Amino acid sequence: MSIKLTDVSYTYSQKTPFAFEALKHVSLNIKDHSFLALIGETGSGKSTLVQHLNGLLLPTSGEVQINNYILSIENGKRKYIDITKVQKKKYRKKQFDIRDLRKYAGLVFQFPEYQLFEETVLKDISFGPKNFGATDEEAEKMAKEAIQLVGLDETYLSRSPFELSGGEKRRVAIAGIIALNPSVLILDEPTAGLDPQGEREMMELFKNIYDSGKSIILVTHNMDIVLKYVEEVIVMKDGQLLAQTTPLKLFQDEKFLVNTAIEPPFVFKVAKELMDNGLKIELESIKDIPSLVKEIKRVEHE
Amino acid sequence: MNNIALGRYIPGDSFLHKMDSRIKIIGLIIFFVAVFLTYGSVAQNFIMYGIFFLTFLIFIKIARLSFSSVLKSLKTLWVMMIFLLIINTFAIKTGDLAFVINGYEVYWDGIVRTCYIIIRLMLMIMLTTLLTSTSKPLDLTFGLEWLLGPLKLLKVPVHIFAMTISLALRFIPTLMEEANKIMRAQSSRGVDFKEGKLKDKFKAIISLIIPLFVSSFLRSGELADAMETRGYDPNGKRTKYRRKYWKSKETFQVIGCFVLLSVFILLAVYQPDFIALVQGLF
DSSP states (O other), X not given: OOEEEEEEEEEETTTSTTOEEEEEEEEEEEOSSOEEEEXXXXXXXXXXXXXXXXXXXXXXXXXXXXXTEEEEEETTEEEEEEHHHHHHOXXXXXXXXXXXXXXXXXXXXSSGGGGOOSSSHHHHHHHHHHHTTOOHHHHHHHHHHHHHHTTOOGGGGGSOGGGSOHHXXXXXXXXXXXXXXXXXXXXXXXXXXXXXXXXXXXXXXXXHHHHTTOEEEEEOSOHHHHHHHOSEEEEEETTEEEEEEOHHHHHHOHHHHHHHTOOOOHHHHHHHHXXXXXXXXXXXXXSSHHHHHHHHHHHHHO | OTTOOTTOOOOOXXXXXXXXXXXXXXXXXXXXXXXXXXXXXXXXXXXXXXXXXXXXXXXXXXXXOOHHHHHHTTGGGHHHHHHHHXXXXXXXXXXXXXXXXXXEEEEHHHHHHHHHHHHHHXXXXXXXXXXXXXXXXXHHHHHHXXXXXXXXGGTXXXXXXXXXXXXXXXXXXXXXXXXXXXXXXXXXXXXXXXXXXXXXXXXXXXXXXXXXXXXXXXXXXXXXXXXXXXTOOTTSOOOOSSOOOOXXXXXXXXXXXXXXXXXXXXHHHHOOOHHHHHHHHO
């Protein structure tokens, strides 16, 4: 029950003059129930990597395993193998339907508001569940749950997605994936272009989903988010995996930060300065400004 | 979706890449004319088509393109080919009877003419692909604008056309990328673009087309604003950043093109029995 990439490489436009190797021999393990962030510069292969996690891209070489689904290409043919079926041996077909994987690992693209197309929000959110075989009533129920999860009320359901504001559109689009009830929710820069308030609400939403037992994998450039919410970080550069670590370790490794041009969050830098100047606070408990204040107060009272 | 090669520039530094786009366009038009002329008997026509195809192969070799990538541009054509074949074989009722299917009489003329049209279309598309894959879109529009230049005298807004064309060309790859992105996003929502029932496929296409339309309208509005903020005036006189000079090389190439054209026209007008001529040689 985890995600495992073994020596995965991916080349765009293979065998053409435009060939571009976006992933180079990436191997990684993501355990179940993770809150993980993928960070790295633009063009470092983050978006390519996340598209491997629900089978939109298949590795040019290497193998991707998501839960019981294994994806690879062998002799130019795509190979989808379901381990549980292999183990039981009673199934003659060990292949799986790629849609099972898409339902297991829901992927929200960057600027998902562009994928809206239905006349009403309800129809748009229930589009996904219906594709995966839900009946109209089930889909409507899922849509109603999803719209509340993303912080909009049911009056939105009858409106046209095109008359909503940018932030609301984003929420509706994310609800469209949440309605699938995926076990792993993958988000490519979900907070890009949102105001601080919207960003916070969005992240609280993902936190709630995480707390309900799901995994969250997000691509982000926002280090404040990484510090506050995330439990594990993967750093990518030029299609290679540089590190898989915790935010705390990452932001303390100054040499690494300089090499990768990662700027630690301001609150973390302040906390570190305070520590260097003799305040005995603990870095682990610092997530944002309120937690820093709490920590300083704790130290004062001691 | 990825394999639409038509209209995509493939970088290179061959003779064809370096050739002035104006001459390439003139050459292309001459080839189009030549392809649509008839050269006497059926056999002679097919021989000429064979010659055109050979010339085309030589050009591909010169431009160092892969033949398969150009062939890919024909992929989208085959539906039209089948359509033409059906219409033609049942509409044309002259010549000798070829065979009868379920009481429908199919004549040789129909089959031959369908072959003509299909071969002509194939040649046209392949040659156009050759042009677009060896010339940068900007050079192409420059060439078009230059060739349409005389129309300016008739007060035709030539450079507005050129701007429209260059913008359209410029946004083909962007739209393709956008379409790809939307397809992948919808695939994540369980849309199957490759298989499924007709009704599901219809829905799948709608889920692609509508977002694509919405974003292209949005994009075009933004583009118009961006152009205006930088002072673009459709009626203003524009200057070129890179100027192209017409040298004697270009003149010779154009003369060469027209010599070829006259040869083709002469062949078509007099329709010499060149099969007999060749046989007479041996």
